[in-house]
Amino acid sequence: MVPMLLKFIQFNISSLLLNVFIYPSVSSVIIENLPPPENPFFAKEQKLLNPFRTTLNQALTCGQLIASRGFQFERHFVTTVDGYILQFQRIINPYAKAARGRSLKPILVIHGAPTSCSSFMINGPGGHIQEWINGNPPNDTSKSLAFALANREFDVWLGNNRGTTYSLNHTSLNPYKDRQFWDFTFVDMAMYDIPAMVDYMIQETGHEKIVWIGYSQGAILMPVLLAKYPEFAHKLDLNINVAPIAFYGDPNGIANLVPRARFLLKIASIYQGPVIPFLPVLDAITSILCTSNILNPICFEIYNYLFGPDRPMVSRDQIKELLSQVDQTSFKNALHVLQSINFDQIREYDYGPLKNLQLYGSIEPPVFPFENIPTYNLVLISGLNDYLAPPKNVQKLRNILRGPPLVDYVVPWPLWSHTDILLADEAFYLMHNVIIEIIRKYGEDIEVSL
Numbered sequence: 001m002v003p004m005l006l007k008f009i010q011f012n013i014s015s016l017l018l019n020v021f022i023y024p025s026v027s028s029v030i031i032e033n034l035p036p037p038e039n040p041f042f043a044k045e046q047k048l049l050n051p052f053r054t055t056l057n058q059a060l061t062c063g064q065l066i067a068s069r070g071f072q073f074e075r076h077f078v079t080t081v082d083g084y085i086l087q088f089q090r091i092i093n094p095y096a097k098a099a100r101g102r103s104l105k106p107i108l109v110i111h112g113a114p115t116s117c118s119s120f121m122i123n124g125p126g127g128h129i130q131e132w133i134n135g136n137p138p139n140d141t142s143k144s145l146a147f148a149l150a151n152r153e154f155d156v157w158l159g160n161n162r163g164t165t166y167s168l169n170h171t172s173l174n175p176y177k178d179r180q181f182w183d184f185t186f187v188d189m190a191m192y193d194i195p196a197m198v199d200y201m202i203q204e205t206g207h208e209k210i211v212w213i214g215y216s217q218g219a220i221l222m223p224v225l226l227a228k229y230p231e232f233a234h235k236l237d238l239n240i241n242v243a244p245i246a247f248y249g250d251p252n253g254i255a256n257l258v259p260r261a262r263f264l265l266k267i268a269s270i271y272q273g274p275v276i277p278f279l280p281v282l283d284a285i286t287s288i289l290c291t292s293n294i295l296n297p298i299c300f301e302i303y304n305y306l307f308g309p310d311r312p313m314v315s316r317d318q319i320k321e322l323l324s325q326v327d328q329t330s331f332k333n334a335l336h337v338l339q340s341i342n343f344d345q346i347r348e349y350d351y352g353p354l355k356n357l358q359l360y361g362s363i364e365p366p367v368f369p370f371e372n373i374p375t376y377n378l379v380l381i382s383g384l385n386d387y388l389a390p391p392k393n394v395q396k397l398r399n400i401l402r403g404p405p406l407v408d409y410v411v412p413w414p415l416w417s418h419t420d421i422l423l424a425d426e427a428f429y430l431m432h433n434v435i436i437e438i439i440r441k442y443g444e445d446i447e448v449s450l
Contacts, residue, residue, distance in 0.1 A: 037061045041165040041280050048284035057122040058324040062089040065121040069147055070129035078200040080192040084162040085169035089117050091150040095132040104155040106205045112216025116166055116327040117158035119422050120146040141428045148432040159197050161189045164327045179272040185336035185349055190224035198235055215242040227368040237443050240379040243389040243418055246370045247396040249344030252387040253305045274328045287324035308387040308417030313424040371400050378405040383416030407438055
């Protein structure tokens with residue numbers, strides 16, 4: 001009875017909102033010559049969204065986005081020590097493969113939350129595969145990071161952390177029936193997901209090391225892992241962190257208004273599941289509504305005051321694409337983020353004084369010792385107008401490190417915001433090209449002095 005009621009509510013809310021808010025229109029964007037969606041959540045969203053689609057990238061799956069630019073792709077799966085089955089999308093560039101073979105530098109790119117691998121492929125219609133001339137990569141200037149890398153001498157792997165719609169499998173737990181499936185935070189991703197992905201890539205590619213690129217939540221994971229296990233850095237040619245978040249206190253904008261009280265712990269004890277229920281319906285509705293002439297300016301301003309306003313660099317049209325690609329994470333993970341804002345320096349999950357004492361031996365959850373992070377292959381990339389990783393928080397990370405990073409790049413554009421790597425018009429010149437040149441200059445084995 002309850003499932004039928006939920007479906008009835010979803011259907012009627014969808015119909016009501018579409019009829020009330022959307023100006024009459026028929027989509028002129030048709031999905032042609034693309035493989036079927038490999039993700040059932042986004043397959044449902046596409047059915048809802050297709051009549052109102054205004055751009056190709058809206059709600060396409062990672063595989064469809066890759067194919068839409070002329071690349072091929074492979075899906076790979078790896079099982080973590082604690083039983084989560086994670087999915088990679090590996091971009092295959094036949095031109096690069098023919099020119100360089102297995103010598104292509106393997107790169108693992110990890111998304112922020114709540115998104116997935118798709119977030120690195122939705123910036124503009126460009127980024128199509130290009131031929132190599134005389135064994136040399138093309139001078140592609142794609143605004144999407146994944147395609148800018150894939151058109152060059154790199155073997156690009158796009159990871160998906162546990163709980164996203166691409167990584168919803170487990171060896172024994174059912175995400176729809178077992179609450180324990182959702183009993184995780186970014187600490188579990190750091191300790192289990194990242195080692196599993198990196199080790200799998202090393203085995204699959206035959207390289208001794210890979211290049212890591214973590215963005216937003218992805219830039220939390222590697223610092224947390226290395227704070228506890230600094231020796232893991234030996235598996236990385238480069239440890240690139242974009243919008244690094246080791247200190248979360250004092251964010252700007254809307255994030256600073258989010259409640260952080262302990263009563264949220266009670267909610268977590270009652271509800272243990274995904275933070276965004278009815279995901280396909282929600283994504284479709286928000287993407288469609290934020291396309292309308294009435295609501296688009298409101299959506300754009302909310303976006304600006306959440307991530308940092310960069311109106312000259314990010315267009316209103318991009319917001320609907322980002323909204324159509326919102327993905328899942330656990331409620332517990334979202335709560336851990338709120339706790340981190342309260343504590344400033346990221347700590348273990350706060351269960352409350354009694355359970356903390358049992359688990360950690362202290363009333364307060366212990367901080368992660370970020371001073372342990374090796375700096376010989378560490379790359380920090382940050383922005384001056386990033387509301388979630390503001391300059392003062394990035395400076396706290398610099399201050400705690402035992403030495404300067406190998407590269408510490410601050411984007412010179414004064415309005416560079418948290419999501420500009422995903423949506424900015426000049427993302428290639430201010431971000432992607434910088435990353436490419438850093439990898440080319442420092443991406444080989446670095447001599448380490450211990």
